[in-house]
Amino acid sequence: MTIAPPVVRTAPPGSNNAGGSGSVSWMAWPALIAFTLFGVVPLLGVLVLSFSSWTGQTTDIPFSGLDSWRTVLADPDLPHALWVTFLIMALSWLVQTPLSILIGVFLAARHRYRAVLAVLYFIPLLLSQAAISITYKALLDPNFGLGAGLGFPFLQQDWLGDGTLALGVVVFVVSWQFIPFHSLIYQGGVRQIPASMYEAAQIDGAGRIRQFFSITLPQLKYTIITSSTLMVVGSLTFFDLIWVLTAGGPGGATQALAVDMYQRGFKANLMGPASAIAVILVLVGLLLALGLRRLGGRDQADSQLEGA
């Protein structure tokens, strides 16, 4: 996972006397070269490749102008993939945010038993998305899964065979893995709220629920923005999970942008259109990150980080 660049402040002007910057500059070169080769060059490369009709099978790359873009933009699969991506993003945000806040607040209180619960909560974060998806695929199997064995008709549905259900499963599995992460962020946020605010509220006779809505939530504003940015931008890149769980199916019901890109590029050997989709993926991600950042107020860029 990546994203939501918090601002790094470079050293204040006062440290100018640090023995001449020339003597340290060389230390940045190895990282710069490595990142340029496999980060910056590919980013430019994906734009270049979107104007090609490379198949991925040969080493020569024929250029074909705007053909790939015309193909992609005229293809009804693109709005569909955007819609699926949006649905997964919106639904997983709606499921994760309230639960993460609740659990984060719950974990913020310093109790031994809650610390023990936290140890268990975080296990899903450690597992690979491949392992998690494989587990759920087995668990939800209508014939051999948990539902079949327990005999609960509700659990016995063909979870991954029905479009709507499959999308729900993707959202559930995403939440299963990432709620602990966001709870951890909220736990940190809640612990930074000054206790005096709650004391003052108690003196004023505010109840628990009132305190939550009048103190906790507003104080968590920047934490919510940080967490939401990570959720929203991160959801664009769900690939492992969807690919292993449903491979975009059934009937394209979970064909999000990243899956669409993979299928066009590496299954259909159409690297040009796949690159065009990758460019769209980058642009959507940047727009969302910038938009959410603006929501937090640009001048507050630093406290976004500190709120986390």
Next chain:
Amino acid sequence: MATMLDSRTPAPVAEKPPVKARRRINPLQWNVAGGLAGWLWLAIVVVPIYWIAVTSLKLQDDYYDANPLALPTDPTLENYRFVLESDFARYFTNSVIVTVGSVGPAVLVSFMAAYAIIRGGAGSRFLRTVNGLFLMGLAIPLQAVIIPIYLIIIRIQMYDTLGAIILPSLAFAIPLSVLVLGNFIRDVPKELFESMRMDGATEWGTLWRLAFPLTRPALVTVTIYQGLTVWNGFVLPLILTQSPEQRTLPLALWEFQGQYSVNIPAVLAAVVLTTLPILTLYVIGRRQLLSGLTAGFGK
């Protein structure tokens, strides 16, 4: 109140909960909604994990007969033997090579870059530009640039080698590592740098003798976070390798599941085996691991 349970863990000093004790009773204690969510979530997390564990100890035939959540009447390690015989030792070795080979160098070069940016950033336009580049890099999703990476790997004739996974993993670990390490190097008091300089230390010497020991916790945190990311990586091995000999664990797991999808106990034993190293690490260094997971967002 916490000390009663503490006797179980003859743990290091850090185990003590910070501050607290004299603290006024926290109003967060009576949190009905949070409590409900907390316990419900516990069930949602624990039931699948429990199911994985018990099922992996059952024989395929027994699995279909009995209640899937019941403890195995006749626990067996047969599934684990089967998985290990499917060349998992090799995949494990591959995963170790890829993780160590990419995260080690990545953290080293990131540490040097972070040091340079913090020490020289004020007086050098070059270093500020480099810093800006890494910040931008945080926003590049790996999936979106996988096609050109594939092209580069083919061109440098590294397709289907472990190196093909190592190089991009290394590069993509750099931006966040520089950010987090930079935040910590900045906290080193200026006077210490100044006195090193007075003593005639070079910047290279200062990096190792001053910045390195003082930022060691951050280095551990960053290493763990990046290690976990690379260990669990799926996209790079999927796209940049082909032959079974070059598979890493997540990819091998996926292939294994494709091959034996009906043998659920065996698939789950494979899941357990691929995650066991991380779980062991979690038991040993839980705190470091958790702070590693929020690296860059918490500090």
